Amino acid sequence: MNAFARLLDRLGFEPSRTNKLRLMTEFFRETADPDRGYALAALTGTLSFRHAKSGLVRALIAERVDPVLFALSYDFVGDLSETAALLWPAPNESIGVGGEINPPEPTLSEIVHALGDSSKSDLPGKLARWLDALDETGRWALLKLITGSLRIGVSARLAKTAVAGLGGKTANEIEEVWHGLAPPYLDLFAWMEGREDRPDPSDPAPFCLAMLAHAITEADFEGLDPAEFIAEWKWDGVRVQAVSGQDHQGVRATRLFSRTGEDISAAFPDLIESLEQIRASGFALDGELLILREGRTQSFNVLQQRLNRKTVSARLIAEFPAHIRAYDLLRLDGEDLRSLPFAERRRRLESFVAAGASPRLDLSPVVAFGTWAELAKARLEPDQFGAGADAQAIEGVMLKRADSIYTPGRPKGLWHKWKRDPFRIDAVLMYAQRGHGKRSSLYSDYTFGVWREEDGARRLVPVGKAYFGFTDAELAQIDRYVRAHTINRFGPVHEVGHDESQGLVLEIAFEGLNRSSRHKSGVAMRFPRVARIRWDKPAGEADSLETLSALIKSGV
Amino acid sequence: MTPGDLLSLTPAGLYCPAGDFFIDPLRPSPRALITHAHSDHARAGHGEVLATRETLDLMAIRHGPGFARVVQPIEPREKLVLGPIEVSFHPAGHVLGSCQIRLSGKRGTWIVSGDYKREADPTCAPFEAVPCDVFISEATFGLPVFSRWRARVEIEKLLASAQLFPERAHLVGAYSLGKAQRVMAMLRAAGYARPIYIHGAMEKITDYYIKAGVELGEIRKTAEADRATLGGEIVICPPSALQDAWSRKFPDPVLAFASGWMRVRGRARQRGVELPLVISDHADWDALTQTIRETGCSRLLVTHGEADALVHWARGDGLEAEPLRLAGYGDEGETALAENV
Numbered sequence: 001m002n003a004f005a006r007l008l009d010r011l012g013f014e015p016s017r018t019n020k021l022r023l024m025t026e027f028f029r030e031t032a033d034p035d036r037g038y039a040l041a042a043l044t045g046t047l048s049f050r051h052a053k054s055g056l057v058r059a060l061i062a063e064r065v066d067p068v069l070f071a072l073s074y075d076f077v078g079d080l081s082e083t084a085a086l087l088w089p090a091p092n093e094s095i096g097v098g099g100e101i102n103p104p105e106p107t108l109s110e111i112v113h114a115l116g117d118s119s120k121s122d123l124p125g126k127l128a129r130w131l132d133a134l135d136e137t138g139r140w141a142l143l144k145l146i147t148g149s150l151r152i153g154v155s156a157r158l159a160k161t162a163v164a165g166l167g168g169k170t171a172n173e174i175e176e177v178w179h180g181l182a183p184p185y186l187d188l189f190a191w192m193e194g195r196e197d198r199p200d201p202s203d204p205a206p207f208c209l210a211m212l213a214h215a216i217t218e219a220d221f222e223g224l225d226p227a228e229f230i231a232e233w234k235w236d237g238v239r240v241q242a243v244s245g246q247d248h249q250g251v252r253a254t255r256l257f258s259r260t261g262e263d264i265s266a267a268f269p270d271l272i273e274s275l276e277q278i279r280a281s282g283f284a285l286d287g288e289l290l291i292l293r294e295g296r297t298q299s300f301n302v303l304q305q306r307l308n309r310k311t312v313s314a315r316l317i318a319e320f321p322a323h324i325r326a327y328d329l330l331r332l333d334g335e336d337l338r339s340l341p342f343a344e345r346r347r348r349l350e351s352f353v354a355a356g357a358s359p360r361l362d363l364s365p366v367v368a369f370g371t372w373a374e375l376a377k378a379r380l381e382p383d384q385f386g387a388g389a390d391a392q393a394i395e396g397v398m399l400k401r402a403d404s405i406y407t408p409g410r411p412k413g414l415w416h417k418w419k420r421d422p423f424r425i426d427a428v429l430m431y432a433q434r435g436h437g438k439r440s441s442l443y444s445d446y447t448f449g450v451w452r453e454e455d456g457a458r459r460l461v462p463v464g465k466a467y468f469g470f471t472d473a474e475l476a477q478i479d480r481y482v483r484a485h486t487i488n489r490f491g492p493v494h495e496v497g498h499d500e501s502q503g504l505v506l507e508i509a510f511e512g513l514n515r516s517s518r519h520k521s522g523v524a525m526r527f528p529r530v531a532r533i534r535w536d537k538p539a540g541e542a543d544s545l546e547t548l549s550a551l552i553k554s555g556v
Numbered sequence: 557m558t559p560g561d562l563l564s565l566t567p568a569g570l571y572c573p574a575g576d577f578f579i580d581p582l583r584p585s586p587r588a589l590i591t592h593a594h595s596d597h598a599r600a601g602h603g604e605v606l607a608t609r610e611t612l613d614l615m616a617i618r619h620g621p622g623f624a625r626v627v628q629p630i631e632p633r634e635k636l637v638l639g640p641i642e643v644s645f646h647p648a649g650h651v652l653g654s655c656q657i658r659l660s661g662k663r664g665t666w667i668v669s670g671d672y673k674r675e676a677d678p679t680c681a682p683f684e685a686v687p688c689d690v691f692i693s694e695a696t697f698g699l700p701v702f703s704r705w706r707a708r709v710e711i712e713k714l715l716a717s718a719q720l721f722p723e724r725a726h727l728v729g730a731y732s733l734g735k736a737q738r739v740m741a742m743l744r745a746a747g748y749a750r751p752i753y754i755h756g757a758m759e760k761i762t763d764y765y766i767k768a769g770v771e772l773g774e775i776r777k778t779a780e781a782d783r784a785t786l787g788g789e790i791v792i793c794p795p796s797a798l799q800d801a802w803s804r805k806f807p808d809p810v811l812a813f814a815s816g817w818m819r820v821r822g823r824a825r826q827r828g829v830e831l832p833l834v835i836s837d838h839a840d841w842d843a844l845t846q847t848i849r850e851t852g853c854s855r856l857l858v859t860h861g862e863a864d865a866l867v868h869w870a871r872g873d874g875l876e877a878e879p880l881r882l883a884g885y886g887d888e889g890e891t892a893l894a895e896n897v
Contacts, residue, residue: 012821012825013821013824013825013829013830013831013832014830015828015830065700066868066869066872068865068868069699069700069865069868069869072699072862072864072865072868073699073700073701073865076699076701076820076862077701077820077822078822079821079822082820082821083701086701086703086819087700087701436822437822437825438822438825438826439822439826440820440821440822440823440826441817441820441822441823442826472826483883484883
C-alpha cells in the first residue's frame with residue numbers, strides 16, 4: 001500500500017501530463033498482479049466500498065483527538081482524509097522507546113478484499129490497525145481511497161492511457177473492451193504484456209466516448225461560413241447517452257449513461273422501460289435529459305429534483321417524468337455511424353425517432369438561420385424562433401459543422417456552444433468560509449446579499465453563495481479582506497462587516513433565477529459566480545431585492 | 557486584556573502604559589521595542605527603536621539607515637529599566653537576532669514571544685524558556701495538524717530529489733530573511749558540498765549572515781551565472797520568484813517551497829509546488845504547547861495566527877486564555893499566503 005500511496009502522492013504534485021503518464025506506467029510495470037489491477041480500479045473510480053464512509057473516519061478520529069481541535073483542523077485543511085491522516089497518532093511515536101514493531105503494512109489487494117468482506121462491525125478495528133501500520137502518506141492514501149475521492153488530477157482516461165503504454169496500445173483500444181472488464185483486470189494486463197489475446201468485449205450496450213463542444217463568442221465568428229453549420233438549441237438539461245443492444249443469447253440490455261460514461265440507468269427506470277419498447281436490434285443515441293410536463297419542457301431547477309439519486313420513488317417518477325431530446329445517433333442495428341458526417345447522422349436520427357414513436361423520446365429541432373446575425377437573434381429570443389414556451393429550458397445554441405464526424409473528446413473547430421449571456425447583479429459580501437481542495441484554508445466560499453426594505457430600514461438579505469469566478473490573485477485579495485474585516489465568527493463561518501458604510505461589493509454573474517421557498521430571500525440563483533470585485537463601489541449602492549425579483553417576472 | 561494589565565491593546569499594537577513603549581507596533585510610534593526584523597514586526601518610521609544589534613542591522617538593510625530617529629542596541633538578557641518596568645530580551649530561535657521580550661513589574665512578569673521556534677537552527681541562538689505569569693504567544697501554526705516538524709528529513713528529501721534528477725535545477729522558494737540562510741546552513745550540515753546559488757533579492761541579507769559568523773560554505777550569485785547551465789544545482793530564491801519568468805530560464809526546474817504550510821497538500825497545489833518541504837521558522841503545535849507549559853504561565857494571550865485551537869487547548873490545560881486577534885502581523889507574517897513561514 002505504501003508504494004501505491006507514494007504514487008498517488010507524487011501524482012498529486014506533478015503538473016505535467018507526460019510525467020504523470022510516466023509515473024503510472026512505471027508503477028504498472030513494476031507492481032505485480034493483483035495489486036496493480038486494484039490500483040487501476042482506484043484510479044479509474046471503479047472501486048466502491050459499501051461500509052467505508054466518511055462517518056467511519058470521523059468516528060475513529062473522534063476516539064483519538066479532541067473534537068474541537070479536530071473541527072478547527074478540518075476547517076483549515078479542507079479535506080477529511082488528509083486531516084485524519086495528519087492527526088492520527090503514530091503508534092511508534094506514542095509508544096516511544098521500547099522497540100515495538102509496527103504491524104506489517106497491508107497490501108492494496110488485502111485492503112480491497114477485507115473491505116469487501118467485512119461486516120460493518122469489524123471494519124473500524126481493521127481500519128485502525130492499517131492506519132497504525134502505514135506511514136503518514138500511506139494513511140492519507142488509504143483514507144482517500146476508501147472515502148472514494150482521490151482528487152489527484154488523474155482522469156480515468158489518463159490511467160487507461162498509462163496502462164495502454166505498457167503494451168504499445170492506445171487508450172481507445174482499451175475503452176472498447178473496458179465495459180467487459182472488472183478489477184483486478186488480470187486479462188487486461190495479460191493482453192498488454194502480450195501473454196493473452198484481447199479480452200472479448202461481450203457488453204451488448206457499451207458507452208461511446210462523447211464528443212464535446214468548444215465555447216464560442218461573437219468575435220470568433222469571423223471566418224466561419226454559416227452555410228457549413230447546422231444549429232440546434234442548447235437545452236438546459238443533462239447530456240446523456242441512451243444505448244440498447246442484444247447479447248449472443250438475444251437478451252436485450254438498455255442503459256443510460258452520463259456524459260462521462262457513468263451508468264445512471266437505475267435512477268431512470270421510467271425512461272429505460274420506454275426506450276426498451278423501441279423496435280431496433282440496437283442503438284446508441286446522444287441527447288439531453290429533460291423533464292416534460294404536458295408537453296412543456298421544464299427548467300433545470302425542476303430537473304434537478306431527479307438528479308443524483310441512486311434509486312427513485314414512484315411518486316418522483318410521476319411528478320418528474322424523464323424525457324430524452326435526441327440530437328445525434330452513433331450506432332444503429334450493429335452499424336457504427338460515428339464516421340459519417342453530422343448531416344447524414346442527423347437524417348438517420350430523424351427517421352429513427354419518427355419510426356421509434358416513443359412518447360419519451362423526441363428530436364431536438366434544427367434552428368434555421370442564414371446569417372450569424374439571424375442566429376444571434378434566435379439565441380436572444382428563442383421563443384420567437386420556434387421554441388415557443390420551451391424557451392425557458394434553452395441556454396443558448398449549439399453549432400455543429402455539417403461535415404463533422406463524431407470524434408471522441410473535444411476536437412477543435414467542429415462543434416461550438418454559444419451560451420446566452422449571463423445575468424449580472426452587484427451584491428455585498430456578507431459571510432465567508434474556507435474552501436476545500438486547492439482552496440483549502442483560504443476564505444473562498446462567499447455568501448452575498450442584496451438590499452431589502454424592512455420596517456422602513458434597508459437591510460442586506462443573503463441571496464446566494466459563490467465560490468469561483470475569481471483568479472488566484474483576486475482570491476488572495478479577498479482572503480486578506482475577509483481576515484481584516486471579520487466582525488463575528490460562527491464556527492467556521494466568518495461574518496464580514498456589511499452595512500451602508502462598509503462592505504465589499506461583488507459583481508455576481510448567474511444563469512437564471514427561480515422562486516425558492518427554502519431561501520429567506522425567496523429566490524435561488526443558478527450557477528452564480530464572482531464576475532468582478534467592485535473595490536470601487538460603496539456597499540450602499542449595491543442592487544436591491546426588487547431588482548432581482550423583477551428579473552423573475554421578466555421570465556428569467 | 558483589562559485595565560491595569562502590564563500591556564494593553566491599542567490600534568498600533570501592544571502598548572505598555574507604565575513604561576510608555578510599544579512592542580512591534582504596526583504604526584509609527586515614539587518608542588518601539590522590536591522582537592525581530594521581519595517587516596510585519598519591524599516597520600520603519602518609529603522615533604526610538606530598541607532591539608538586538610542584529611535586528612537593528614537587518615532593519616537598516618531592509619529599510620535603509622534612516623529607518624528610525626534613534627536606535628538603541630540591546631544585549632540578550634541585559635536588564636533595562638523603563639519607568640517602573642524592568643525589561644530584558646531573550647533569544648526566540650526564529651531568525652538571526654530574534655528575541656522574546658520580558659517585562660517585569662509589580663503586577664508580575666510578562667513575556668511577549670514575537671515569533672519563535674524550538675527546532676534546531678544553525679543560523680541563530682536557540683529559544684530560551686523564561687518563567688513568567690503571562691505568556692503572549694504567536695500561533696501561526698496553532699493547529700494540531702501542524703506537528704512533527706522535522707526539517708532535517710525535509711532537507712534529505714531535497715537532496716534525494718537532486719540526486720534523482722541530476723539534470724534538473726532545484727529551485728527552493730524560501731523567505732529571504734532567515735529561512736533561506738537556514739536552508740543553506742542545513743544543506744551544509746547534511747554534507748552538501750556543491751556551491752549553493754542564490755537569487756539577487758537575498759544577496760545583502762545572506763552577506764550579513766556570513767559576516768555575522770554563520771557558516772554557509774560557497775555561495776554563488778545567480779545573477780552572475782548563466783541560468784541555463786545550472787542543471788543539477790540547488791538555487792535558493794524568494795517564493796514569489798518560483799512563478800516568475802526568472803525561474804523558466806533554468807533547465808527543467810523542480811519547484812520546491814520551504815514552508816510550514818507545505819504540510820497541507822492544498823497549499824502546495826495552490827502554488828504549483830512539485831516538491832513541498834515542510835520547513836518552518838515557527839513553532840509547530842507540539843512546540844507551542846510544550847513552550848506554554850515550560851514558561852509556567854497562568855495566563856496565555858495569543859497575538860496572531862490560528863488562535864482558537866491554542867486557546868481551547870490552554871483552557872483545557874487549566875490556563876486562563878484569550879485570543880488578541882491582532883490584525884496586521886500578516887502583510888508578511890501570518891496570513892495563509894505569507895512567505896516567511
